[in-house]
Amino acid sequence: MRALVVDPSLPCGLRLGEAADPEPGPGQVLVQVRHASLNPGELGMLAQLPAGHVGGYDAAGVVVRPAADGTGPAAGTRVLAFGPGAWAELLAVSSADVAALPRGAALAEAAALPMAGMTVLRTLRAAGSVLGRRVLVTGASGAVGRYGLQLAARAGAHVVASVRDGVHAPALTALGAHEVVVGLAALRQVGEPVDVVLETVGGPYLVAAWALLAPGATLQSIGWAGGEPAVFPPGSTFFPGVARTLSSFGDAAAVGADLGLLAGLLASGALSAQVGWRGSWERVEEAVGMVRERKVTGKAVIDIAPGAGTGLTLP
Structure with a gap:
């Protein structure tokens, strides 16, 4: 799969490259990521991560493989997700850390919410x-x-x-x-x-x-x-x-219910996602620079082309 991977040789610390497809555990769903967001804290940690590491935690996309243990949403469900490795085409994430998106909640805006x-x-x-x-x-x-x-x-x-x-x-x-x-x-x-x-x-x-x-x-x-x-x-x-x-604050365990609450507020118009920058992940250098220089009011969201490089067909 394609992913944004750590590259210490680059000023922004990230490049668009390839990584191994994730292998979901029994309690994990496999999500094809459509959008992800960048958090300042994540970018600040890049220098401490090994080359080739796939970072990110905030994602929104579509479930392409449900959890083997029967937990979580079914295949084809649009979801909001929180888990390591979000800056990639595929994300294996605990079913306890995803929430189905209601009608009216845009995937790109939802990706700004998790962390x-x-x-x-x-x-x-x-x-x-x-x-x-x-x-x-x-x-x-x-x-x-x-x-x-x-x-x-x-x-x-x-x-x-x-x-x-x-x-x-x-x-x-x-x-x-x-x-x-x-x-x-x-x-x-x-x-x-x-x-x-x-x-x-x-x-x-x-x-x-x-x-x-x-x-x-x-x-x-x-x-x-x-x-x-x-x-x-x-x-x-x-x-x-x-x-x-x-x-x-540091409690980030089993956040699915809270993600669902946030998604509901977003869908109803009671919460604004405040996306201040949005663009293709091919513009990652620009996005990282904007976030680091505090030129983004709100969140920066990257768009990930569906299906490219994975061989999967989205619902």
Whole structure:
């Protein structure tokens, strides 16, 4: 099969080449991938992977072989999938990590959802009910931030979106943000405390967000896009009264049900996929450069030609 494989000799770290077809285990379905997405964290890990490795986790396509143990969707089902090796024509993935796409959900948009959408959904769930609460989303112009503010606003929260560039403010307001604060100085001056933080930037933004927590509030650290260390002033982690908490995120097990929920929201129009770049995987160098330079607002999705090089006929 054709796939995007790691090539350390290239500036972008990837090339369109060939890899062995995956062999599904008893509890795995074989998906012919139509679209996949690029996540910044995945691109950051390329230098640590061996040459020829097939990366990626986010995919949408069609099941061409159902799981041998009878679990999961049938052949011909359009699915959203989360599993290693997504940047390829074929993906063997656990039936617990796929969800059927309802009518009205486009495959290309669905491919943008798995990692970022599942991360936000599970993080919000861990924070508890946000109905009537103030939720701060840092790095709100990125994919995780855009999904986070949409889901929080839909759940009844008052959403404060933090961005570095004010050019994003109108779009974020349209997605459901009630307030948009631009820059670190403005974030530090947010007057009213917040109850939940979805923190994606790290560094000084994490420190500033921590200082805004109300008694009993929680900061969910789910990214470190800024790449800077977080330096807390002495005594800044002590508060009298009800404890504030800082939690990390890392649960990516058995995500099929959550993918199904996200797909349903997408199909109904309640969630926008926010695809900021889309093109053929033959343009992978361009796509990687756009993501690394933070020129993509939302997600970058690559299109994979159906059936090429696999000998399979799609339904």
